[in-house]
Amino acid sequence: MPKLSYGGRTVAGVSEVEESRAFGELVRAHRRRLGLTQEELATKAGLSVRSIVKIEGGRTAAPRPPTVRLLADVFGLTGADAEHFRRCAAGAAEPPAAPPRAGVPAQLPPDVSAFTGREEQLGALDAAADQATAVLVAVVTGPAGAGKTALAVRWAHRVRERFPDGQLYLNLRGSDPAQPMTAADALVRLLAALGVTGEEVPVDVDDRAARFRTEIADRRVLLLLDNASTAGQVRPLLPGTASSAVLVTSRDALAGLVAVDGAHRLAVGLLPPGDAHALLRRLIGPRAAAAEDAVARIAEQCARLPLALRVAAELAASRADTGLDDLAAELHDQRRRLDLLVVDDDPRASVRVVLSWSIRHLPPGVARTFALLGLHPGPDLDAHAAAALTGAALGPARGELELLARANLVHRTGPGRYGMHDLLRAYALELAPGGPQLDGLLDYYRAAAAAAMNVAYPTDAHHRPAVPPAAGPLPELADREAARAWLDRERAVLIAIVAGAAAAGRPGHAVDLARVLARHLGADPADAVTVHGHALDAALASGDRAGEAHSRNVLGVALLRLGRPAAVEVLERAVELFAAIGDPAGQARALNNLGYAASRQGRLPSAVASFEAALRLFRQVGDRTGAARTLNNLGLAEERQGRYAAAEQHHLEALALYRALGDPGGEAGALTDLGIAEHRLGRLDEAAEHHRQALSMFLDGLDRVGEAWARNGLGEAALALGNPAGAVDHHTAALDAATAAGVRDQQARAHRGLGEAHEALRDRASARTHRVLAATLYAELGMPEPA
Incomplete structure (x- = not known):
């Protein structure tokens, strides 16, 4: 999605559209700083929601002065800030550069080959779209195998030029024999397609739905939601503005969407006989023309359902030496044996006839x-x-x-x-x-994920559970890039496997796989909450206290990265459980995470106490990696309390441990943290050098999170050394890395550094913009802004 990331150069000849967009971005930043929805802002300012949507979308001329005053009052702007706000509204202030636009999604599946008929339904969809005055929601409903998806995809391809901002597709798995996709998971995928990833995705389903409506409000997007189960599954996914359209397919009539949300229902039944015959002729080829009676019989025996017709045609084509009359007779016998086609024209039964015939002829x-x-x-x-x-x-x-x-x-x-x-x-x-087939599948994914994690993140291997080997072959993972590519490619599958293992009564597989994936999911806390939530449910259901402790520990970290206060309670319970079951190493990890939570919330004495307790336990069990990480965290907490010499000593000790362990990623982290302490001690050249060393190591390790830390440190050192232009360059690069990695605290740090650097360059308009963005992010994360 477009990130609120602005440059600071003066732009000459700015058009009215660009001025409106700039003011809209400023309004949006202030609204998010206060945690308001568009509806709440409209209520507080006494304006219509439509006015707020237009202002933020840059789709209105310069707002009237009374409107600007009302908004400034709600935002609490006074003095120079209020004056800047009024000047930006009038186009007199220097506007921020337009935010970069994410790539336009084009997710429609390929159009169906040999699509036949359905002209009436396609025309009805055209008419509904032409007459829509609010957001178009069309529901294509009908029995299984009736071609609902094929119809929806065909129409979507016909009209996609009307939606230049993208076409989104999502299979909601409503008729899946396992578990339909939840609205919460669906929103994660829709937001990702619009450019909202990582820690920017809210954890609550209502917040995700609001964020989705905000992201799509000013875009012309076609949303195809395939295979929905209920109106409740779909409703959170609906846009709030008429610029977009939604096409839903479902076996259910979705009466709630029609009654409450004004959806247009379009029923899709059996193909008319002529269309069914034409489809078979197109798929089978020339020999169908000489056997019209057989084609007609096959069509009726398939109940004229497109899916069944296509399977029958494929079987007929694969048995070129068998006449169509013989195939029709064979299907007739199967129909009589299964006694399915005589039950009230049950379309599901007809499909089973064709499928059973198909399966019988497979090896x-x-x-x-x-x-x-x-x-x-x-x-x-x-x-x-x-x-x-x-x-x-x-x-x-x-x-x-x-x-x-x-x-x-x-x-x-x-x-x-x-x-x-x-x-x-x-x-x-x-x-x-x-039998054991499901266990074999779960064993494979657990072992394959462990193998990939050991290649992608080798220094953390001792923190992951030892898993039994799989009976079959594992994928080839030659290097770190291949391992991470496999993990990314299988992400949706692995999430489903954890959920499936929990639902199937295999809590050990669910807990183990979630623990194995914890480090990789760290950069995507929304997915991490989903995975570790399933693992926690499985552990609780089976009475697995160790599994519960591990699940709570990693779930707490994910909640923490999303800025959720509940993280503290979850981590405190993890500490208690690890102590109760006699796992000092687990207790140390949970204490370290609890200290990090307290540090982010500004409770520094509590953070130091947790870090010191964790350090004692890590040393007791001989976990030098854990001790090094805790020393770094302890040093950062000491630095924030002004105890810079103590902080420096902790970082030096951590650096020595990481070098002894041969852990370049840990060494880079210690170097950049040491640079922060040295900066505070006034040794700016040494600080900059350590940040540079760390940056080189982070880049070698493809670590975007660490890269953001090191670049922000370089920016702060450059400003202190009297080079504000260099600071802008470093913080801008840090912002790019932090945004790509979804690390919001480093995004806030970059915006704060850009604000100070632009102020030093006397670019006060850009300075104010970045300060607002930094304050907004720190507030959303529940973190005090650094002094």
Whole structure:
């Protein structure tokens, strides 16, 4: 999403549109500083919500002076700040540079080949869009396999030029045999597509929904929500302005969306006979023209459902030496044996007939693989996961997936990856045998994730649980980049696996996998809260006190990074549990995190006490890495209390430990923290040199979080050395790194440094803007602004 990151140069010849945008950005920054929604600001100022939306979106001329005064009063602006606010409203103040615009999302799935019919429904969607005066919400509803998604995707491609700000697609998995996607998880993915990632994503579903409405308010975006389960799942995902449109598919009628939210319902039933016959002819090819009676019978035996018709056509095409009359007769026999097509034209039954016929003609091993794929809880999988499910070698598993893809029983989601239509997944699950197959899958993901983490984050290996090896092959992870790429590629699957393990009564797998992933999820606290929340539920349900302690510890860190006060209570309970079960190493880690929480909240004596207690325990158990981290944290807490010499000693001791351990990432952290203490002691050249050394090491390790710390330190040193222009460069680069990593405290630090540097350059307008942004971030994080 566009970040509130502004430059400080003077811009000549600024247009009225740019002036309006600049003032809108300033209003938004002040509103967020006070923690107000657009609705709350409108109420306090006595203005309409529409006025606030237009002002913040830069879609109005210069606001009238009374409006500006009302807003300034709500924001509590006086003196020079109020004057700057009024001048910016009038276009007289130097405007900030426009925020960078995120890439336009284009997430629509490919249009369906050989799409046939549905002209009436497509016309109805066109009419609804043309007549809409508020946000368009259209619900395409109908039985399983009726082609709801194909229709929605076809229409979305036809109208996508109307939505130049992007097209978003999300499968809500409403009919998934495992667990539908929650609105909270859906909002994380939608916000990520709009550029809001990491710590910028709120933890509460209502806050996420409000943030989504804010991000999409001024954009013309088409949102396709596929496979919804209930109105409650969809409602938090609806935009608040008419500039965007929403297309929903569901097996449910979603009456609540129609009654409460004014959605247009569009029913999709069976294909008319002529369209069903035409679809079969297009898919089967020339021989269908000579067997029109057989084509008609096959169409009726498939209940004229597009999914069933496509599977039947694929089977007919794959058996070119069998006449269509014979295939129709075989299907007729199957229909009579299963006795499904005579039950009130049940469309689900008709699909089962065709699918059962399809499965019967697969090789036995491939049919078994199809059934076992129904056990997989994630959105897609690769050959390694299929091998873990089936117990096959990697090569045969890959070959079976290819056969299933050719039979239209799975579809490709990416290179070497396959997904399954929800109806097919449900059918496969009916056929899946009981037994240890699910355990084999969970063992694989736990072992593969552990292997990837050990390559990506080798110095933390001793903090992760030892997991049993998987029975099958693991992916090849040659280096750190490959390991992190695997973790990123499998992120959605791993989250689903933790949730699936918890739901399936495998608490050990859920807790272990969550602990294994803790470091990698650290930069994305919203996902971390989801994963560790599932693990905590599993531990509580099974009475696993050790698992509960570990889950609370990492969950507390994620909540802390989101600025949630509940983090302290969660971490305090983790400390108690580790002490009760006699785990001093775990207790030390939880105490270190509790101290960090207290430090961020400005409770420095409490922070020092927690750090010192953690340090004693780390030394007691011989954990030198834990001791080094705690020493660094202790040094930062001492520095914030003005005890700079003590801080320097702690950082020097941590630096020596990290060098002895051969931990370059830890060494870089100690160097930049040492630079902070040296800065306070007036040794500016030494401070700058240590920040430079740290930055080089962070860049080598692809550590964007550490990079942000080191660049901010260089900016502060440059300003103190009388080089404000250099400080601007360093803090701007720090802001870029912190934003990419989702580290909001370093974003705030960068904005604060930019404010001071611009003030030294006598660029007071930019200085004020950055100070507002810094204050807003510190307030949102619950952190006191540094003195």
